[in-house]
Amino acid sequence: ILNVEQSPQSLHVQEGDSTNFTCSFPSSNFYALHWYRWETAKSPEALFVMTLNGDEKKKGRISATLNTKEGYSYLYIKGSQPEDSATYLCACITGTASKLTFGTGTRLQVTL
Amino acid sequence: SAVISQKPSRDICQRGTSLTIQCQVDSQVTMMFWYRQQPGQSLTLIATANQGSEATYESGFVIDKFPISRPNLTFSTLTVSNMSPEDSSIYLCSGTGYSNPDTDTQYFGPGTRLTVL
Numbered sequence: 165i166l167n168v169e170q171s172p173q174s175l176h177v178q179e180g181d182s183t184n185f186t187c188s189f190p191s192s193n194f195y196a197l198h199w200y201r202w203e204t205a206k207s208p209e210a211l212f213v214m215t216l217n218g219d220e221k222k223k224g225r226i227s228a229t230l231n232t233k234e235g236y237s238y239l240y241i242k243g244s245q246p247e248d249s250a251t252y253l254c255a256c257i258t259g260t261a262s263k264l265t266f267g268t269g270t271r272l273q274v275t276l
Numbered sequence: 277s278a279v280i281s282q283k284p285s286r287d288i289c290q291r292g293t294s295l296t297i298q299c300q301v302d303s304q305v306t307m308m309f310w311y312r313q314q315p316g317q318s319l320t321l322i323a324t325a326n327q328g329s330e331a332t333y334e335s336g337f338v339i340d341k342f343p344i345s346r347p348n349l350t351f352s353t354l355t356v357s358n359m360s361p362e363d364s365s366i367y368l369c370s371g372t373g374y375s376n377p378d379t380d381t382q383y384f385g386p387g388t389r390l391t392v393l
Contacts, residue, residue: 195378196378200384205285206386207368207386207387208368208384213381253319263309266319268316268317
């Protein structure tokens, strides 16, 4: 059973703070890592798909890095805003299964 | 990109009954999936919906409990049969495109929030 872990489970920051969270996954047979942002009652929104060791991706104030050798990815949010409040999910694909295995998510709350 | 809609968005059902959830994609997708998120748990893959043939179920999920149909490339249904309170979850469908299902973005519907009493 593939084990994808995210930390912290939840996070509460002030507007303007920068923050980051971690996704850990087994490094063997790694194929791809997906990051999603999920607001309540909405569809999970795809943020990044990362495949190569050392990959760095950026979308506005959000960026992510990938280390496939040690099995982790970081998601960074610079200058958090209340609209960043959501659950951030990572999901891993290993082998040839084309199936996403999700972590339990990091719930971010940004207050004024 | 693909926009995915689901119906119903939420429902409250009595134990022993069945509910069918519909998933509609606005463009053709190669693969469609059904997921479940039980309270406090991660999103878990139930099955891959195959067009015109039986779905491929993950360990712990069976066709009698979760029959799935996919009559064409843009539509799928998931039925939760003989429901019990343990089936209370958010059910999501997703789809991914043609070029590489592993690295292509997987698009999700907004989910169906099911409560079983």
